[in-house]
Amino acid sequence: MDCIFCKIAKGEIPCKKAYEDDRVLAFYDLDPQAPAHILLIPKEHIVSAWEITPENSAVVGHIFEVAAKLARELHLEGGFRLVNNCGEDGGQTVQHLHVHLLGGRSMQWPPG
Ligand code: 5GP
Ligand code: ZN
Numbered sequence: 689m690d691c692i693f694c695k696i697a698k699g700e701i702p703c704k705k706a707y708e709d710d711r712v713l714a715f716y717d718l719d720p721q722a723p724a725h726i727l728l729i730p731k732e733h734i735v736s737a738w739e740i741t742p743e744n745s746a747v748v749g750h751i752f753e754v755a756a757k758l759a760r761e762l763h764l765e766g767g768f769r770l771v772n773n774c775g776e777d778g779g780q781t782v783q784h785l786h787v788h789l790l791g792g793r794s795m796q797w798p799p800g
Contacts, residue, residue: 689733693784697731711747712754714789723792724762728755734785737774755789764791771799 695701696715703715706726717725730747734740740748752770759768768791773780 691733691784693727693729693782693786694733697729706758707754709754712750714754714758717788721788722790722795724764724768724790726755726758726789728758728787728789730785735783736780736785737772739785751787755787758789759791762791767791767795769795 692701696703697713703713705713705715707714707728711731712728713731714726714728717727728751730744730751732744732747734744734747755770768789771788771790772778772786773788
């Protein structure tokens with residue numbers, strides 16, 4: 689399967705890792721949109737939030753747990769943002785579920 693995030697998860701494409709365990713990988717975004725910009729992905733290939741089901745949803749909770757741990761490690765006491773872009777209208781460009789952890793600057797709302 690030609691999925692760039694699966695290749696990163698398998699170590700076939702290098703990344704700057706922030707966290708890894710058997711289910712989740714967190715790595716720094718190549719094109720950071722904030723002073724801290726980390727992507728959290730399940731190692732299992734799930735295309736998007738559209739594909740979340742009772743059978744595969746546990747990893748989503750684990751991703752949030754890892755995001756909170758990373759936010760604490762990065763001293764984002766002032767706050768941070770977790771973003772999931774889903775599908776074309778959501779602005780998803782990589783078709784492997786991922787959550788963006790963004791921090792280190794004040795965020796705007798609503799997003800563009
Ligand atoms: P999306 O637009 O799908 O929500 O987010 C995809 C993100 O993946 C973008 O922020 C983009 O910069 C990042 N990205 C795409 N390809 C790579 C890559 O090969 N390595 C890393 N570290 N980030 C990538
Ligand atoms: Zn994948």
